[in-house]
Amino acid sequence: MNLKKKIGIIDYGAGNLASIYNALNFLEFNVKIISNPDEIKDYSHLILPGVGSFGKLANNLRSKNWPEKIELYIKNGNFIFGICIGMQLLFEKSEEDKNANGLSLIKGEFQKFDKKFNLPIPHMGFNEVSYTDSPIWKGIKNNSPFYFVHSYRIENTRDESLKSKTIYGEKFISFIEKGNIFGSQFHPEKSHNCGLKLLKNFTELKN
Amino acid sequence: MIKKRIIFSLLYQDGFFYLSRNFKLQKVGDVNWLINNFGFGETCNYIDELICLHVKKKPTNKDKENVFKDIAILRKKIFVPITLGGGVRTLMDVNNFFLNGADKILLNTSIYDKKLMQEISEIYGEQAISIMIDYMRSENNDINDIYINCGTEYKTNLKSFFDSYYENIPCGEIILNSIEDDGTGNGLDLKVIEKIPKSLNNKSLLLMGGAGKAEHIVDGLSFKNISGIVTANLFNFLGTGLEVSRKKSLDNKINLVNFDTEIKI
Numbered sequence: 001m002n003l004k005k006k007i008g009i010i011d012y013g014a015g016n017l018a019s020i021y022n023a024l025n026f027l028e029f030n031v032k033i034i035s036n037p038d039e040i041k042d043y044s045h046l047i048l049p050g051v052g053s054f055g056k057l058a059n060n061l062r063s064k065n066w067p068e069k070i071e072l073y074i075k076n077g078n079f080i081f082g083i084c085i086g087m088q089l090l091f092e093k094s095e096e097d098k099n100a101n102g103l104s105l106i107k108g109e110f111q112k113f114d115k116k117f118n119l120p121i122p123h124m125g126f127n128e129v130s131y132t133d134s135p136i137w138k139g140i141k142n143n144s145p146f147y148f149v150h151s152y153r154i155e156n157t158r159d160e161s162l163k164s165k166t167i168y169g170e171k172f173i174s175f176i177e178k179g180n181i182f183g184s185q186f187h188p189e190k191s192h193n194c195g196l197k198l199l200k201n202f203t204e205l206k207n
Numbered sequence: 208m209i210k211k212r213i214i215f216s217l218l219y220q221d222g223f224f225y226l227s228r229n230f231k232l233q234k235v236g237d238v239n240w241l242i243n244n245f246g247f248g249e250t251c252n253y254i255d256e257l258i259c260l261h262v263k264k265k266p267t268n269k270d271k272e273n274v275f276k277d278i279a280i281l282r283k284k285i286f287v288p289i290t291l292g293g294g295v296r297t298l299m300d301v302n303n304f305f306l307n308g309a310d311k312i313l314l315n316t317s318i319y320d321k322k323l324m325q326e327i328s329e330i331y332g333e334q335a336i337s338i339m340i341d342y343m344r345s346e347n348n349d350i351n352d353i354y355i356n357c358g359t360e361y362k363t364n365l366k367s368f369f370d371s372y373y374e375n376i377p378c379g380e381i382i383l384n385s386i387e388d389d390g391t392g393n394g395l396d397l398k399v400i401e402k403i404p405k406s407l408n409n410k411s412l413l414l415m416g417g418a419g420k421a422e423h424i425v426d427g428l429s430f431k432n433i434s435g436i437v438t439a440n441l442f443n444f445l446g447t448g449l450e451v452s453r454k455k456s457l458d459n460k461i462n463l464v465n466f467d468t469e470i471k472i
Binding site: 027126 | 209212286305308334409466467469
C-alpha cells in the first residue's frame with residue numbers, strides 16, 4: 001500500500017498550486033496535481049492547498065464531490081495535509097462565510113483575529129510554532145519559524161488531537177494532527193528548509 | 208511580536224540580473240549564473256523574503272513573458288515568500304504577477320493611480336501590496352523629493368506625500384529607497400527616518416539603498432519603527448554576506464526569526 005509514494009495535490013480552484021508543487025518536486029517526489037476525485041484512490045498522501053476564501057473553496061470542494069471521496073480515502077488509512085485555507089477546510093465552519101461547510105473532519109470553527117491586540121490583520125510573515133512532538137516534526141527544532149498569511153484562526157478544538165500553537169497577540173492553533181489528518185495554518189512551501197523538512201516528514205508517514 | 212526582516216532584491220531585464228548604482232544598471236549574470244555561481248539557493252536560507260523587480264522601461268509583452276520564465280526557474284529552487292513588481296500599470300499586469308508566483312506585488316509609479324490601487328486592494332487585500340518610494344535629498348536637505356518612472360520624473364516631496372497621498376494608498380508596507388545611496392554600499396540613509404510620521408497605521412516601514420555590510424543592516428534594524436532592510440547588492444551580500452548580517456543582527460538582540468540552516472532534509 002504505502003510503497004506507492006505518489007503524492008497528490010488536490011486542484012479545486014485554490015491559488016498558487018505551483019509553489020507546493022515545486023517544493024515537493026524539489027524533494028524528488030513523484031507529485032501529481034489531481035482534479036478528478038476518483039483518482040485519489042491511487043495516492044497515499046494528499047495535499048489540500050489553499051489560497052483563497054473559505055466559502056468559495058468549500059463550495060468548490062462540494063460541487064465536485066470531494067468530501068465523500070476524501071472521507072473514504074482517510075477511512076482507508078491514507079494521509080492528508082491541509083495548508084492554510086486547506087487546513088481551515090478540515091474543520092466545520094469559518095466566520096469568513098457562515099453558510100459554508102468545511103469537511104468537518106475535525107470539530108471547530110474559525111474566527112477572525114481579535115482586533116483588541118492592535119496588530120495588523122492579516123497576520124503576515126514568519127512566526128514561531130511551538131509544537132506538540134510527533135513523527136512529522138522529526139529533525140525540526142521546536143519554535144522554528146514558518147510563514148503565515150491569514151486573517152482567521154482557531155483558538156482551540158474539542159477534538160482530541162495534537163495541537164501546535166503560535167502567538168499573535170493571542171495563542172492560536174497553527175498546526176494540528178488527528179490520526180492521519182494534518183493541517184498547517186502556515187505555508188511550509190514558503191518556509192525555507194524547515195517547511196521542506198515538514199513536507200518531507202509528512203510524505204514519509206506510513207500506516 | 209512582529210519580526211523584523213532582511214529582504215534581498217533582484218533587478219531583472221532582458222534575461223539578466225543587474226546591479227544598480229544611483230539607478231544606473233550594470234549587467235551581472237543570468238538566472239543559472241545566479242543559482243550556480245552565487246549559490247543563490249543557499250543564500251536564500253538567510254533572508255526573510257525575496258523581491259524581484261523587472262526594471263526594463265516600457266516592457267513589451269514578450270519582455271514580461273521572459274521575466275516569468277526566469278522567475279519560474281528561481282521558484283524551483285527557492286522556498287521563501289516572493290514580492291514581484293516593475294512596470295505595473297494595469298490590473299492585468301498585477302494579475303499576471305500573482306499568477307506567476309507573487310505573494311505580494313510591488314508598485315512605484317502606479318501608486319498614484321487611485322482606481323488601480325483600489326482594484327488591487329479589493330482583489331488581493333492591502334497586505335499583498337508593497338509600495339516603493341524612490342527619493343532624493345534636495346538642495347535643502349530637510350526636504351526629500353520623490354521620483355517615479357525609475358527615478359526619472361519628479362512627483363512630490365516626502366512631507367506632501369505623507370500629508371496628502373499616503374492615506375489614500377492601500378498597502379501593507381512602504382519601502383523608502385534612497386536613489387543617492389543606491390548601490391554605493393556607504394550605508395543606509397538613517398536621517399530619513401525622523402521625517403516619517405510616527406504612526407503609519409500598522410503598516411511596515413522598510414529602508415533600501417546603501418547597505419554595504421552587516422553593520423549597516425544592524426544600524427537600520429535598530430530603529431524601533433523600521434521593520435526591515437532591503438538590499439540589492441549582489442556582490443556584497445551573496446556568499447556569506449547575508450548570513451553574517453543575520454547573525455550580527457541577532458547578536459545585537461534584533462527581533463529577527465532565527466532560521467535553522469543546519470537542518471537536514
